[in-house]
Amino acid sequence: MADYHVFEAAPEGTPPANFVHLHVHSDYSLLDSCAKLDDLVAKAKRLNMPALALTDHGNMFGALNFEKLCHVNGINPIVGEEFYVAYGSHLEKNDVPYSHKGEDGDRQAHYFHLILLCKNQKGYENLSWLSSIAYQEGLYYGKPRIDFELLEKYHEGLICCSACIAGELPQLLLAGRESEAEELALKYKNLFGPDHYYIELQDHGLEDQKTVNKMLIAMARKLDIPLVVTNDIHYIEKEDWEAQDCLRCIGFKKNMNEPHQTMGAEKHEWYFKTEQEMRQLFPDCPDAYENTVKIANMCNLTIKQYKTQELKECLPRFELPKEFQTHGDEYTKNQDDYMRHLVEEGLRKRYPKITPTIRQRAEYELGIIFKMGFSGYFLIVWEFINWSKSTWDNVNNCAKPYIPIGPGRGSGAGSLVAYSLGITDIDPFRFKLIFERFLNPERVSMPDFDVDMDFDYRQDIIQHTRDLYGDPQVGHIVTFGTLKPKNCIADVGRTLGIPLAEVNMLKSKVSENLKTKLKNCFDPPNEKFPDGGQLAEFRHDPRYEKLFDLALKLEGCKRNTGLHASGMVIGLTALPNWAPVFKDSKTGEVGVQYTMDIIEPCGLVKFDYLGLKTLSLIRYAEDIINKHKKSGEKKFICAEVSETDKKTFDLFKRGDSVAVFQFESPGMQKILRQFQPEKIEDLVALNALYRPGPLQFIPNYIDGKWKPETIHYPDPCLEPILKETYGVMVYQEQIMQVSQRIAGFSLGGADMLRRAMGKKKPEVMMSKKVEFEEGAIKQGFTKEHADEIFDIMVPFAGYGFNKSHAAAYSVLAYRTGWLKANCPAEFMAANLTNEITSTDGLPVYIAEARRMGLQVDPPDVNRSDSNFDVVDGHIVFGFRGIKGMGNSAANAIVKERTQNGPFKNFMDFLERMITVKEDIVDEETGQKKGEKLAINKKAVEVLIKCGGFDNLDQNRPTLIANLDPAWTYTEKKVSGGSDGQISLFENTGEKEFADYKFEVIPDSTKMEKLNMEKELIGCYVSGHPLDDYQKACEKATLNSQNITRESKAAKSQHAAAIESGAKPWQLKNTEKEYVAIGMITELRPIVTKKQTTMAFAKLQDYTGTIDLTFFPKTWEQLSKKIENDKVYAFRGRLDTSPDREEPSFIIEAIEDPEMLKNRAIQEIHIQLDDGFKEEQQIFSLKEFLFGNSGSCSVYFHINAGESSYTIKANTQLSAPGTNEFLEKVKSMSFVKDAWLF
Template identity: 25%
Template sequence: MYLNVHSQYSLRYGTMSIRTLVDEALARGITQMVITDINNSTGVMEFMRECRKKKIKPIGGIEFRRDKKLLYIGIARNKEGMKELNDFLTDHNLNQKELPDQPGEFKNVYVVYPYGQNRELKSNEYIGLRFDELYQLYNKDLTAFQDKMLALQPVFVANRIEYRLHEYLRGIDLNTLLTMVEQEDKCKETDVFLNPGDLESKFSKYAFILDNTRRVMDSCTMDYPEGQLKLNRKTFTGNKKDDNALLEKLATEGMFYRYGNKNRVALKRIRQELKVIVELDFCAYFLITNDIIQYSMRRGYYHVGRGSGANSIVAYCLRITDVDPITLDLYFERFLNVERSSAPDFDIDYSWDEREDVQDYIFKRYGREHTALLGTMSTFKDRSVIREIGKVMGLPKTEIDGFTDPASAAANRDNVTFKKIMAIHSMMGNMPNQRSIHAGGVLISEEPITYYTALDLPPKGMPTVQWDMYEAEAIGYDKYDILSQRGIGHIKEAVKLVAQNQQKNLDIHQVQQFMKDPHLNNRLKSGNTIGCFYIESPAMRQLLTKLSCDNYLTLVAASSIIRPGVAQSGMMKTYIYSFHHPDQVQYLHPVMEAQLKETFGVMVYQEDVIKICIHYGGMDGADADILRRGMSGKYRSRVEFDKLVEKFHEGAKALGRPEAVTNEVWRQVSSFAGYSFSKAHSASFAVESYQSLYLKTYFPIEFMVGVLNNYGGFYSRWLYVHELKKSGANVHLPCVNNSSSVVSIAGIDVYLGFVGIQGLEGRLIELIPEERKHNGDYLHLEDFVKRTEIGLEQAILLIRCGALRFTGKSKKTLLWEVHTLLGNKLKPNNHAELFHVEAKHYTLPDLVNTAQEDAYHELELLGFPLSLSMFDLLKTEYRGDVRVNDLIKHLGQTVKMVGLYVCEKTVHARNNKKMWFGTFLDADGNFFDTTHFSNHTPVYPFRGAGCYLILGKVVEDFGFPSVEVIKFAKLPILNNPVMD
């Protein structure tokens, strides 16, 4: 009899999860109810699943509100009715229209209006009365519309405690004090499931209302199939047999490209994979992914296919991935097998500026009715919500700051107010807070997608489902991951620049050749990898050096052991030692040797963990799959993962494994949770790393410009400019007659772009090069001012950063002249002039700029000096007793060095003390790394950018030297002459 029930998906309003909602109803003997969350259908499919488990009849619906006002409730009579409701809401969401006072024509939907609205009711429309409104019927003639009256008992909360939580949620939503939340802004305390018989009792004088309500609900049937559904588009060609034939044809043709036409091993594996793909009805998924790849390749877009899909030779032959599963001995079953409990997906990465076009193609190719982006659901878990609760309570900012400061945790422990805040936070911690958009998931549906959800229109401007990836999987959707990353932008831009600057067209996908190139492998081994995807960070460069990594397979392993799971377990150090001393490896158990010989007994990949759980712990394939998913964080809770601990130990004991060995094996397994890569994932990253290496080695100038124009990478912008200069480029300051909005290149001359000038308006960044392109170079300052209509402040910025040096005049002279031109607010004019009247010119004394002044201008406006180095700005000429090239000769000695700060990393040691790792450049421009222990270092050892005097002991780890810092301090720089 409850036709207006709400869950937590009535965001910042309802308090009960779907499961709690159903359990509460079951406890009261309720046999059917309608879920009607406010302006969304997020929970409808989940609601149906939970109700069916508990033998309660589920009915779907939506409550429509405008400006907090209840307009009407839509109740679906069946699946078609749910689609009508979703379509109605979707239309208003996507076209950003206000909900109307009255909905349009529905064929399979009942509409319930709140009592008090005077209107002509259609055959499917009703009036809902709350029990506290029944008194208004007293002495009224109800004959004419008594068949149109329904019992309306809204449900928002479970009890009085949750009602208080509801008030806090409303306060947070409205950004107001708890005491300022008006009654119309929240539900009533009586909006709960009533005790059995109470609803009937309250309507006892109007039994016909209960009869009407029962009749309406009895006529509803959510005729969705039960069980696991497969909702993705079922075919690519329209016919499954044609799909099978097409996939075989494309895979065979792709084999010729990848392996030639005589590789029997490849052909055999392709046939084996195709058999499984056809058996599991996955042809359409492969063909649609291939269609997306082919479109992007026709457009000249560069992509990386990664994840477990790289285990498939069919995917490799279709050029979905560039990872050769034969070379790496990757087994297809890791991607797709008959025992797998959930469908796999391909992760396809594009450059950040090309992904949206690929997504747009998918929508146009497969139809907007059948395509949508995947949503996400953020929760209140973030501790920042503590601040929101404090604001609702009316606490002063200083007190709230104290509650959110980790340093005050001990002091807060006994604070009554803090305890109250944390109690509220614990109640709302897992509640959904707001709907958002998934990083890249796309759904392509066989049926119109609005059978299963209404669609939102987030800032991206593409229709998005109202539930997340977990719900998509539960409903029966396999997502297509269309992602973006900066590393691809670097590669894509560099290839384009090589074509423009050197007239060479590169096939960047011929990675097998790159892997055999000794020049690339020597660069890899030396750790000279700045700008290269995934291998440029200090930790990765150290690892490459320690491993003497000079080949693809070692790089694949390095890409995985750098992850926290391996590093934190101590196994990274073990792996490096074993790599150099394979004859000294002591395996924990013969099973470990049999399964992990390739990785010297260390579990490096997810596949290794799965192998050990099966062969050492006696677990079955299904448990191994749960374990893998638990490790990758794809379950909302770790319950499934934790259950495996007991199974593993019991299985190992049954196989007679020694208990102490089992405990250590499990410690290594569990350290991987949430962090490790699949081997195919590491292999995909390593492919992209080699592509970057190839470009950095043979086309270093174009590559580094590509890095700069795609928002850099791990380091600050100045370091990539430093690398650009090291590569042989003549790097020039921005120039109005040579620069474009971004960094530009002509031969070995590179001009920094206008984008990098701090404070320069976006309009001018685009206008200056466009005006020059259409009307020729700027002739002089006055010409520039008139043609761009630039203001005085913006002109001063350009002069100070040297962008008008083409005039041959000093900055000081130009500043004098620009004040003469614009100081009296004369409006520049770029229209054609009948008579050109030159501005008055004055004879000025020689006004000279010093290199030191220029460097300070650049430091202020670009973030780094280009005319001089930071070493040139030091007050001292001392550059240290030792340089990087001689560091290895001073092992065990205490040395003094001067280093230019590059970056730092703070870590917490096992004794709960902090330690720091620093990266610096010496005066020759070479990298060195430092370690700072808390017993030698103040609480905040680094003082930002600049040069430091470092006293420390030279140590070495697997051939990689670094400095353990005893003392260090930031060195003073010359005074800014402009400020003197």
């Protein structure tokens, strides 16, 4: 649940205000108001106003937070919305015929405005329905609209105001349609009632307002309709007008310095005014001010909220089998019976023998679940998982594909009931998992299963949920993008017309720390923000001062909506009965308008549907393996592989874990080599430890395995708990078990202690510590020893990882490792399919496949499938990875080839494919409205260029040159030669065509072919420009895969040196020199301000690109030697400038790669960890080097406090210059890095 601030009260002696603001926009009126909820409520409280309304444009996104915030500050919340009202029906797309412009000043208006305010819970429910229907049925030009007919249905409990100048009444009056305006006013008065419809007066200095206000007052008096004065609040203080104008310019993508629709911003009147300021506007209408208080007094809303124990009654219901409907209307008892039945069935499937321990655990868990009333939640999750794993759709009674579900995620894997139901596939007994970590009987909270599912089929599972419970009851959850420091600088800078390069420079100085605020970038560094002050030197720079002034005001404003990546809600009834819904503009999906942290008390329980690409990867691999099995052979299922496979653990021991789930980072590879895992439990621990917090304990863990004498237990009685992790507290569950053993806590109480430790709230920690001490003394421990153990536990409680989650993900990691070790081609083909549309991912995995000795072939019309495939041991590129090849074309080729055999030649391909048609379907009706070719001429050209016909009869240039005439020839041939003309001769049968004669063109060069592949596929496939330089590439010390890591390390060292007193200009570049090899692309010389020439370029290697910088002096020496599309070896250093976001390689010299590949490695450099000092470590390194002598000199790089040194080793120490030796050095626990030179 969200935390709400309590603001400072009005100064003592401030009289209560006799005025209430009823027309108020917060930043939930996206990019149209910079007034945040906190600031609105704080000012209302400061002015001693008894109530405040919120009427955001077209949504209720902020309504619930606003209502709670007002209540905790003693202010009466008036929840409302400024609706968009359609001209005519909300179902029709009509413009307003008598309005000359829209809100942005560029278009005719498409709607009117209308204010609705909630009196009570009924009014809130009707407001929710109106807001929801507007999004679901009335969207036009991106605005959700309602109409009068909807108001007739949903007006109860609502108060209506005629709105601003964009309201229908003012617009009619300005158009000279007074009689229509009067009719409309009476229509609203009759609908809402005499005290529930008000004509609104506003004065922001606009001429149209001055004109229409007189007419509105006269009409109100004539028709006996009450008046109300409002200010159209969009910002807090008068001086905020420019920030508001800037925000709107961001929304409309306008430059503030150019003419734009200002919404009267230059009048500076759209702010939160005091009562005195408001009363100056309409002194002749005192009743209009009194009516604001009258309305506020009529509004008495406390939005209905559900306690956790009540949520079980809000869960949706699905039909139980008849035999489990024995308790009549007592649905909960029926659910419990059905769940027990399913658990019993599951236990028999999971365990050959149900032991007393298993039975006791199952009964214990069921007892808690039944007592807390959560059977319904378990059954809902069980149902959609069971449906996913089934091959039959019981709802629609049709066959469906098996959809992979993850073995588990989060603490739910600790439940035996979940395991027996098939919700998880992790045996809690095997991994010693704790149920109370998932469902704590001492802390009432909803269970929360995070369900991983095949990424490609996630939408199918969501659709099944809709089919089962009803579409209106299922929805996503809204998220909000906000103006964070970096994008705030970018957006404001753009609206001010500041050059992009300068904006990027300022952005780059903002810390990556997610908690950083712009203020921290101007304030000096402190303990909480050690990297603060990055923008201090620019704060009052005349070029940027206005940017920062505006950015500070706009920072944190809501910018856009999105959908939660996994969260879904399922209502007992239609969602608007519980919370308003909206329609996402990008996907068209429906979601609730409240965020995940506040949705549960509304009566909506969250269910997590997480699309995981690793599950798609495993499915792809299974499909390829099974596709090539002989008839009758057992189907391969990855979940059934042996968990003790030697080849798999050998792979982990080698650190050969690129593309292995959770274990592919270079740091993890090093740890795998150091630790040498031998069982899945080892992977579980390493997975849990390789996180920012516990990373520091990995050396202790590794030492514990290889040096048992280093293991230390805080108390001997804790050995059974900590033995599996060599004395290190790795898991949160261990914290709970230690609390149980030392202080006698129940596991539920231990979980609450763990949570308190993790939150680090001093007052809570102190009370828990006393409780721990008292419990420990009862168990026979001294207070001092209890305190000692408690203090050891505290940091681990913050760092410790959820063992249930680590176990589930490590099982998944093992399966991907098994595939790589045992089915390498199929595994890499599956990885490539998973990245088939990613130009970043494809080259990485193609390079890895080649490193593994696998051949990757370009597309081939006779061998390729839609996805990557394995044919005769080769990985063959999939059609879907080709730009310009749609799924329908890919599927049509595969289908035709499967049905009628391989294509014999290019003309055979054209003749067969040119007759294949697909339906054209109307998007709105879903009806067929025609046919078109499944593959068009453009797609064939794309296939030619990327090598799809290389194994047939003609080369690429010949096919490209002949495509048009060959296509025309084929069209005539398949249509019988008819061109629509009347023949002079009798038709005696099919016209005979001579074979098409190709105009033969010389073949492309290898480089030309590679460039075509790069253009259409995003990477090189049939080869690589560097293939002739492979040996040289092995000697490169910098590449596209390690540059980011190397750059971060270099920048950290650079920053540490600056902190120690070094001057920036003394440490512009890193000490470490690198060699990079690749092909130059995008070479771009520029003239500097000093009229010298420098250059930028990209260096293409096997897996990606490196940004290069040639400073003027270097460029002067090298410019005549460098050109695009040529391979070079460069020597240089990394740019450590803090204002560079992307790593850049500063070139100092050039080498001929031909010479480099024949040059012997002469040096090995070893960078030692900062803590390298133990005598045993020094001895181990010395012995290692003596045992591996070679031809290379050895250099050590050592950090000693504030200084760093490079020391050449004694000439008696030497080393071999091989990659194999380098990997051994890197795997040593006290070695930070190593490289050859």
